[in-house]
Amino acid sequence: MPDRFPRIKICGLRDAATVRLVAKAGADAIGFVFYAPSPRNIDVEPAKALLAAVPAFVTTVGLFVNADADWLRQTLRELPLDLLQFHGDESPEYCRSFGRPYIKAVRVKPGTNLLEYAALYHDARGLLVDAFVEGTPGGTGEAFDWSLIPADLPLPLILSGGLHAGNVAEAIAAVKPWAVDVSSGVEASRGIKDHGKIVQFIKAARSA
Numbered sequence: 583m584p585d586r587f588p589r590i591k592i593c594g595l596r597d598a599a600t601v602r603l604v605a606k607a608g609a610d611a612i613g614f615v616f617y618a619p620s621p622r623n624i625d626v627e628p629a630k631a632l633l634a635a636v637p638a639f640v641t642t643v644g645l646f647v648n649a650d651a652d653w654l655r656q657t658l659r660e661l662p663l664d665l666l667q668f669h670g671d672e673s674p675e676y677c678r679s680f681g682r683p684y685i686k687a688v689r690v691k692p693g694t695n696l697l698e699y700a701a702l703y704h705d706a707r708g709l710l711v712d713a714f715v716e717g718t719p720g721g722t723g724e725a726f727d728w729s730l731i732p733a734d735l736p737l738p739l740i741l742s743g744g745l746h747a748g749n750v751a752e753a754i755a756a757v758k759p760w761a762v763d764v765s766s767g768v769e770a771s772r773g774i775k776d777h778g779k780i781v782q783f784i785k786a787a788r789s790a
């Protein structure tokens with residue numbers, strides 16, 4: 583268990599007012615989704631403008647799903663993202679080829695060997711665990727059985743998947759993650775962030 587509250591990442595931001603609100607409410611990290619099929623997808627130019635509005639000491643994360651390596655290399659020349667989140671089937675070699683800190687997402691189902699993933703992606707800054715939902719890479723709002731997470735993972739654990747203000751304190755108590763990450767649980771509808779839900783989520787996570 584970390585000595586302080588887990589870090590909090592709010593993912594899937596698409597407008598400046600929400601970026602400001604999230605930072606002011608006390609989130610540690612802000613995520614931008616670069617995955618065209620997602621309702622939270624953002625293009626490079628608007629993302630550039632939002633990144634310029636993020637205050638100091640808030641980590642900016644770019645989420646990618648099996649992105650073309652040349653496209654991503656070019657995109658990273660334009661975007662000063664602090665951390666890359668790989669949420670597809672990216673290999674360890676791919677993840678480390680961009681020369682930026684990264685976290686690797688694993689979609690968990692019965693039988694998933696998270697210790698094996700931690701060994702494969704040993705240079706990741708964290709292992710993000712999400713629910714396995716057939717046909718969708720993530721951002722589904724579905725939770726999974728947290729007892730599938732081993733207690734002795736050698737990487738910082740980022741818990742995601744179906745978290746919301748009503749279950750995040752219980753999740754933190756049960757899993758003791760390094761960080762929590764949320765998208766659907768702080769939305770009014772798919773892709774539309776709800777400022778009240780964001781504030782409630784951060785309060786609930788801080789009170790755990």
Ligand SMILES: O=C(O)c1ccccc1N[C@@H]1O[C@H](COP(=O)(O)O)[C@@H](O)[C@H]1O
Nearest residue numbers: 593620720721722723742743744765766
């Ligand atoms: O947010 C998305 O649209 C998304 C698309 C593709 C892969 C991952 C995505 N989001 C990440 O999924 C997890 C869980 O999200 P949720 O809270 O259950 O909606 C989280 O890490 C998001 O960053």
